[in-house]
Amino acid sequence: MQQEAVSMKIKSYFSNSVEKAIQEARLEMGPEAMLLTTRRSSPETRRLGAYEVVFGLPAQTQNSAPSPSVASVDLSAELQSLQSQLEEVKSALQGSGGARTQVSGVSLPEELCRELADAGLEPNIAQAIADEAVGAWRQMQQTPRSIRGGSHLRQLAIEAISKRLRFAPPFAPPQADTCRVVAFVGPPGAGKTTALAKFAVQYCLAAQQSVRIISVDPHRVASHEKLRALAAVIGIGFTASSTVSEFREALEEFRGKNALLIDTPGYASRDFDGASDIASCLARATQKQIHLVLPASMKFTDLSRYAGGFEVFQPDYLLFSKIDETESCGAALSLALQCGKPLSFLANGQGIPEDFEPASSGALTAYLNMQATVEAISAA
Numbered sequence: 261m262q263q264e265a266v267s268m269k270i271k272s273y274f275s276n277s278v279e280k281a282i283q284e285a286r287l288e289m290g291p292e293a294m295l296l297t298t299r300r301s302s303p304e305t306r307r308l309g310a311y312e313v314v315f316g317l318p319a320q321t322q323n324s325a326p327s328p329s330v331a332s333v334d335l336s337a338e339l340q341s342l343q344s345q346l347e348e349v350k351s352a353l354q355g356s357g358g359a360r361t362q363v364s365g366v367s368l369p370e371e372l373c374r375e376l377a378d379a380g381l382e383p384n385i386a387q388a389i390a391d392e393a394v395g396a397w398r399q400m401q402q403t404p405r406s407i408r409g410g411s412h413l414r415q416l417a418i419e420a421i422s423k424r425l426r427f428a429p430p431f432a433p434p435q436a437d438t439c440r441v442v443a444f445v446g447p448p449g450a451g452k453t454t455a456l457a458k459f460a461v462q463y464c465l466a467a468q469q470s471v472r473i474i475s476v477d478p479h480r481v482a483s484h485e486k487l488r489a490l491a492a493v494i495g496i497g498f499t500a501s502s503t504v505s506e507f508r509e510a511l512e513e514f515r516g517k518n519a520l521l522i523d524t525p526g527y528a529s530r531d532f533d534g535a536s537d538i539a540s541c542l543a544r545a546t547q548k549q550i551h552l553v554l555p556a557s558m559k560f561t562d563l564s565r566y567a568g569g570f571e572v573f574q575p576d577y578l579l580f581s582k583i584d585e586t587e588s589c590g591a592a593l594s595l596a597l598q599c600g601k602p603l604s605f606l607a608n609g610q611g612i613p614e615d616f617e618p619a620s621s622g623a624l625t626a627y628l629n630m631q632a633t634v635e636a637i638s639a640a
Contacts (some may be wrong), residue, residue: 269317274301274309281313293317369394372417379628380590382560385597393417418628422621424597428577428604430618431549433467439515441522441545445573446553447566448526451581455553455607456523457490458616465494469518474510476501476538477525487523490612496521504537511541524573532569539573551579551604554595556627557586563595577604580619584608589627596624 271289275281285293296314305312369390376386393416400412442459444452456473464471473491475498477483484500491498499514501507514520522542527535542548552575554563567578578601580592596603606623609615617623 270296271315271317273313273315274305274311275313276310281309281311285313285315289315289317372413375414376417376590380560380588380594381628382591382594382598385594389417389420392420396420418625421593421597421625421628425593425621425624426596426600426602427619427621428602431463433469433518438547439517439520441511441520441542441548443522443524443542443548443550443573444553444579445524445550445570445575446526448528450526450553450555451607452526452553453487453490453523454610454612455551455579455581455605455616456487456521457494458607458613459605460496460521461494461613462616464519464521465496470516471519471521472497472499472510472514472517473521473523474499474501474507474514475523476504476507476510478503478537479525479534483525494612504541507538508541511545527569529565529569532572535570535572542573549577549604550575551577552601553579553581554592555582555585556580556589556592556606557582558591560591560594563591564598567595567599575601577602579603579605579607580624581607583627584615586627589624593624593628 269289271285273281273285275284281298282295285295293315294317296316298311298313301308301310301312369387372394373383373386373390376389377383381389393413396416396419397413444456444459446452460471460473473487473496475484475487481500481502484502488498488500499510501510511520524538525531525535542550550573552567552570552573554566558566578596578599580589580603583589583592583606603619603624605616606619607616
């Protein structure tokens with residue numbers, strides 16, 4: 261008489277976290293259900309949840325009952341195989357898989373690196389941050405009261421980023437009888453003019469300093485008008501320089517002011533050759549700060565290209581604008597980590613002067629949009 265082996269009832273459960281999927285499976289299939297595997301959802305099933313958890317439940321076929329001896333052998337081998345898979349998954353989920361801890365065949369650094377890359381960080385930077393964060397996370401697992409979970413792993417990654425960032429010292433008014441030149445340089449549409457106006461109100465007028473705004477643009481005479489109007493509104497003297505020689509004369513004429521705020525032309529990549537004359541004038545200033553204003557919404561390749569081109573000005577600081585216009589500041593963070601320049605200010609809106617704040621690790625990493633995919637790494 262032919263014997264039939266014990267079959268398995270297989271069912272997939274989808275959720276945005278492995279832990280929730282496991283709980284749902286246990287409730288429906290009961291304690292006898294076995295966890296077979298866990299993996300990311302395919303593109304076709306992603307709408308059901310970020311993760312797919314597959315459970316199996318031993319079930320006798322509806323036909324004639326198998327011989328106890330044959331069924332026992334077949335079931336024993338199957339259970340042994342399933343138990344081995346379960347132990348591998350459990351080890352990975354609990355973070356105890358050693359140097360190559362994995363979830364569904366993906367190592368822990370790879371999982372976190374993927375999330376950081378999805379948030380906009382460059383691959384090499386994301387890999388370095390992931391390795392450091394996972395290393396710290398594994399050390400903490402050896403502590404009996406360690407905090408576990410994807411959210412904490414994500415926090416370790418943010419801390420690793422924060423440790424690498426540099427920041428400008430707080431802006432302090434210059435000493436009496438000295439003049440500080442504060443220049444804003446950057447590509448067209450970066451928000452230099454608005455950033456200058458915000459800076460003028462918050463850090464010059466509030467400190468009761470004598471200030472003069474100088475707009476220099478040898479190529480477009482009409483480019484002065486926006487800043488001229490802003491200067492009139494906030495009550496600061498304004499000078500338009502349409503040639504490099506006029507710019508030199510203005511720097512000399514108003515050197516008795518506490519602060520000279522300089523708005524420069526917006527140079528596109530093809531225009532960098534024309535920036536050297538203005539850059540030379542600024543280089544002669546004894547007390548100066550040059551802020552490279554770049555939109556946080558810009559792609560990393562463009563940010564990197566502009567950062568290289570504006571080295572002609574030898575900028576002291578990076579100032580990121582338009583933070584409110586991007587879902588994640590990963591590209592901006594990548595540039596800051598790559599070039600190593602200190603960050604000065606963050607502009608996150610058009611409001612003058614309120615949408616402007618000193619750069620800090622908390623303020624910038626708060627805009628690093630890391631999706632909740634790491635939660636599955638240490639769930640269950």
